[in-house]
Amino acid sequence: MSNGASSRLEFLGQLAGGLAHEIKNPLSTMKLTLQLLQEDFSQDKSALAMRSLRKIELLLKEITHLDEIVQEFLRLSRGHDLKFQRTDLGDMIRELVEFLGAEANQKSVTLRSQLEGELDGIIVDATYIRQALTNLLKNALEATEPKGGGEVIIRARRHSDVVMVEVIDTGVGVAHANRERMFRPYFTTKKGGTGMGLPMVRRIVEEHGGQVTYESVEGAGSRFVLLLPVDPNRRETLQAMIRVSATPEAPATPAAPRSRRRALEVKPGSPEPGETQAGES
Template identity: 30%
Template sequence: MVFKSFRFKVILRLLIITSVIVFIIYFIAKPYYYFTVGELLLLVIALIIELIRFIEKGHRQINQMLESLKERDFSLKFNPVEEGKVFRGQAKILTQLVQSYRDIRIEKEMHYQFLNLIVNQLNYGIVCFDADGKISLSNKTIKKLCGLSEISHISSLNRIDKNLSNAIESLKTGEEKLISVIKDGEFFKYSISCNEIRLLDSRYKLVALHNLHSTLQEHELDSHKKLIRILTHEIMNSVTPILSLSESMNENLKDESGNIKELNDISKEDAEDLILGYEAIEVRSRALMRFVNDFRSLTRLPDPKIEVVEIDSLFRNVLSLYRAEIDEKGIKLSVYITPDIETISVDRGMLEQVLINLIKNSIEALEDTFKSEIVIESLLLENSIAIVITDNGKGISPENLEKVFIPFFSTKKDGSGIGLSLSQHLIHLMGGTIGVKSIQGLKTSFSIRFPI
């Protein structure tokens, strides 16, 4: 049934050609009909050409449809009911085939967009690349880290760190590495992991880049607590015998009945030793007790009492404590408060304590600095409120940048090393984070962020 019309038209043309050939044979046998025979021969040739074109016409349309499929052009339509069209069955099948390809392409595009949507929701970087380093998939997190709207080659990751692309390309399947990066003066730790996938005849590497900054902060705080408990225990073990010794020495100054010995009964040398011993024990004991109490405060902080605080009032109260010192030392002070947000939900006392410590550190860092300046500002970021304190002091060296929040660590001669650690703990209790960026010899910025 498919070729019913086509067969009829072909047979009709063949019958006409056969009839003309019969006439040619008939007229060849008769003299004086050479001109007629010639005309009939031309007619046969014309009919044969027309038959060939008729047969090829349907094939040309089918070939055109197949060519469009090859070029992935699904806009062409094959209309089998149009006059002069043939192979209606094939036309119908081809039309269905084109529609199937079109549906597959739409479904594939939907899957790709769905995959992109999922990948872009991840809070860590994803990048997939082939053996030549050409990137076929990346998410907005990795693009944001690179500072680019689009990345096409793995070498673009060198914008994060100059050796990052080499580190990623050298990763083996299933391997995971920790890398340290200082970007724009800020210290970061990343975890990079790799898996290899095979699509058709090509191999691809799928790499995940995790920013461990927040996670490490939590782990550091837990480590700090354990460390402080151990130190408290050890120091108290030293302090107790010292206090006991002082009591024993006092007892040595008394006779069996508990009365104080006469001075004549104590030699001058023993008296001097006792006095020196008392003084040494007292000074050391008090110093150790203060040391212990300072560190014990890190693990016994009260729960924060969150309230709505005006940022302007907060800054004014804290700066009033240092206004005289800042003016005396000739430090330029600049304060900027974003008009986009005027209040912040925090524990006022805790945040004031942190700001006092940071401003104090900035003032100390500006010693011997020409045209010293401190900038305090509040900023409204994408998902957080930030308070940033910046000074143009000597800065922090790269090797010390990652240690500033560790208890006991201090670059100051008489520093206890608990100020920044305590500040980090207080900010963490209020649900925020604190970070530092420093370019040695240029500036240092401490940034406190609270989610909104």
């Protein structure tokens, strides 16, 4: 990228950040004013007051949603102040499976992990990598909901100086028309979604020197793949790993052979070696 183009992008980023701040300030004032009105009307039990309260609650909900969008935008435009430290990625994944276990049970989803090889000593910002994995796992759980349940697997393995993490679900998959837009800011198919989750995941992973890819079969499920260097200062091995074994294959069609679909249509069963399931110690 030329210096001129780089400077222009930096200027646009600063401009967008400033605009977001200008939007955030009146939003805060509006929210505070509505909360004061809500407190006043709550003392009045008349029909007019009750109708006004319902409208205030609706406005507060919309302002909260707008505020979330602005906050996500600011985080995305600024980037993250990463604090790298040696992290046991296996422990992090086991904790996430346990943490999301109750939500998975409510949705009739089997949530489990498959961990291979040495996953301790990975140099990452643990807070942001946890955020990225949590986002992918929650998306996977939500993708199974329209089908009345299913299975979600988070799988991690280390290959030389690269770690590959996969999040696989047997949910509804991604509609073909939406596949090119999945990582675009503000694009969402979820009611009440901000459309900033996947762009944030990509930003976090790329700031670690990694890469995110995915494949999906509409009606059968999806597989998201995160590639992370074990040490951000040794990123040269990442491209080799991508070429050798980690680039997802082209998405299969619903009529694909059973062997091709097996990665997406995981059948429930007893945990395999190195595998943990929500609710297990």
